[in-house]
Amino acid sequence: MLGASKFDTRKRALGVCLVAAFMTGLDVSIVNVALPSIREGLRATEDGLQWTLSGYALTFGLLLVPAGRLGDARSRRTLFMWGVVLFTVSSAACGFAWNMHVLIMSRLIQGMAAGMLNPQVSGLIQQMFQGYERGRAFGALGATIGVSTAAGPLIGGTLVTAFGPDNGWRWVFLVNVPIGMVLLPLAWRVLPRPQLVHRRHQSMDPVGVLLLGVGVAGLLLPFIQRHQWEGTAKWLLIPAALAVLGGFVTWERLYRREPLVDLSLFRKRSYAMGSAIALFYFSGFTGIFFIFTLYLQSGHGYTPLQAGLSITPFALGSASAAMLGGHLVSRMGRRLVAIGLSMVIAGLLATMGATALVPGQGVGLATALPLLLAGMGSGLVISPNQAITLSEVPPAGGGSAAGVLQTGQRLGSAVGIAAAGSTFFGALGDGWTTAFRHGLVVVVLSVSVALVAALYDLVRSRRTSRRPGLTPPGVSPPGPDPGP
Incomplete structure (x- = not known):
């Protein structure tokens, strides 16, 4: 009875973590469809609109590693709650912004809050779950990340349509306020108390943080x-x-005290290869939504809601497959990630074919099945890869290790959007459909590099498994299912 009660508490704590991850992930992509309304409402310049998008990504990426380290060293629960408070307040400030300066500053703070929150989520999962349960928890986290990013344009388009072009963009931000207000007391009740966290009163390595x-x-x-x-x-x-x-x-x-990043983690193949896979996969993954939204809205006159609906198959596929991936990763290991990456590539190539066969207004429907396949592949990549990458990381350092991993994801996203976007705009002279296919080629190449890394790790793991008494990282030894 006591064990069941403990599991229920952990399940509720996981739910709180997933809601926070969804909220911060959503704001990566939800703002895209609201940019025309922001331009009109606040008389924004192109520079101002760019910083509305990029300011969030910049401060998000900067805070991940220091916040992860601080949570490991002091209290993940405390950092989580401060992150929720800051994210909620800054979201309200974005929604009520009366000029672009206020909006940009609020978005910078919102990104800082997201950077505080996200490493705590991964660190808490590391802390609360072990073995098969951890794989399932990361499966749920992967589904949350995939759905929040892919569903952002749909949710944003719905809000702009429902509240009108004058105030719809404000609700893109204000929707976070009631979520944060509910999340804060729940986090206080169900997350592990500070005394349960491995607390270490070491230096926070300020020079390392600055560099x-x-x-x-x-x-x-x-x-x-x-x-x-x-x-x-x-x-x-x-x-x-x-x-x-x-x-x-x-x-x-050279640092004599405990450093900001434990570089010995990169001597573990599971962590080094998993970080490389995440870097290259996210450089393709996020570029898909950027160029697809531009292609539909600017090239074919889709409304924000219609564009969001056209991306929904990817989100649905990602959500369904991520939960399955969480169950299978303990048995299949990196092989599952390689299968997922192959599915993503196949789905994107089929998407390119669909745009050639149906180049007109019906392209959103024609790409539904290919995007569903790509989304299912994505669901088998993000969460299993994160579970395998962190499988050999001690729980006490889970937040810092997750911060490094997510920093790579943010870097990959920025580079990928730039590469796919530049290719897309460079080919516009040949038409919107051709430009979209050229952008997708860049995405496919990036995902292919991730696949090569996964196959390399898979081959090395098989060689390791032939040695007596050794088990590849991310694969549980034979035995009964330890799940509840």
């Missing part, structure tokens, strides 16, 4: 501001940022 922050910002800014900063000088930030990150690695190796 990592400058390096990540230097990598992100040229891609985020690719259209606003004219000329090629902005790309000089990339080698400069890489040099700073090289200094960060050197500092972490």
Whole structure:
């Protein structure tokens, strides 16, 4: 009876974590369809609209690793709750913004709050669940991430349509306020208390935090501001940022106290290869929605709601397959990720074929089944890969390790959107359909690199498994199902 009660508590805590992950993930993509209304309502410039999107991504990426480390060292529950408070307040400020300066500043703070929240979610899952249960919990998290990102345009389009072009964009932000107000007391009640967290009173490595922050910002800014900063000088930030990150690695190796990032994690193949897969997959994954929304709305005159509905098959496929992936990852390991990546590539190639066969207004319906297949593949990639990547990470360092993993995802997203978007716009002279297919080629290439990494890891794992007494990472040894 006591065990059942403990499981119920963990299940409720997982539910709270998933709602927070959905809320922060939704704001990555929900704003896209509201940009025309924001332009009209606040007389926004192109620079202002770009920072409305990119400011969130920038501060989100900057806070992931330091916040994950702070949660590991002090209290994940406390960081989680402060993140909810900050996200709720900043969402309200976005919704009631009276000019673009207020909106941009509020979006920057909202991104910081998302960066505080997300590593705590992964760290809490690491802390509360083990073995097969952990795989299922990460399956639920993967479904949440996939659905929130893919469903953003649909939810945003629905809100703009329901509340009208004048106030609809405000509700894209204000919808977070009641969610946050409900989430806060629930988090106080069900998340593990601070004394249950592995608390360590070590240095927070301020030099490491500064070097990592400058390096990540230097990598992100040229891609985020690719259209606003004219000329090629902005790309000089990339080698400069890489040099700073090289200094960060050197500092972490020499730092006598506990460093910000445990670099020994990258000696574990499961973590190193999983991080590489996440980087390249997210550089393709997020680019799909960016160019598809542009293609439908600008190329075929779709409304925000119609464009959102056309992307829904991907979200449905991702949600359904992610839960299945959570159940199967303990038995199939990296093989499941390779299957998922192959399905994504097949679905995107079929999507390209559908746009050639049905190039007109019916393209949204023609791409439904291919996008469903790609979405199902995505569901078998995100959550199983995260479960395998973190499988050898000690629970005490789960937040920091998850922060590094998610920072790679944010970097991949920024680079992928820039690459797919630049290719898309560069091919517009040949027509919208051709431009969309060219953008999809970039997405497919990125996902293919992730597949090569997964196959390499799979081959290495099979060689390891032939050695007596060894089990590949992410695959449970033979035995009864430990699930409840």
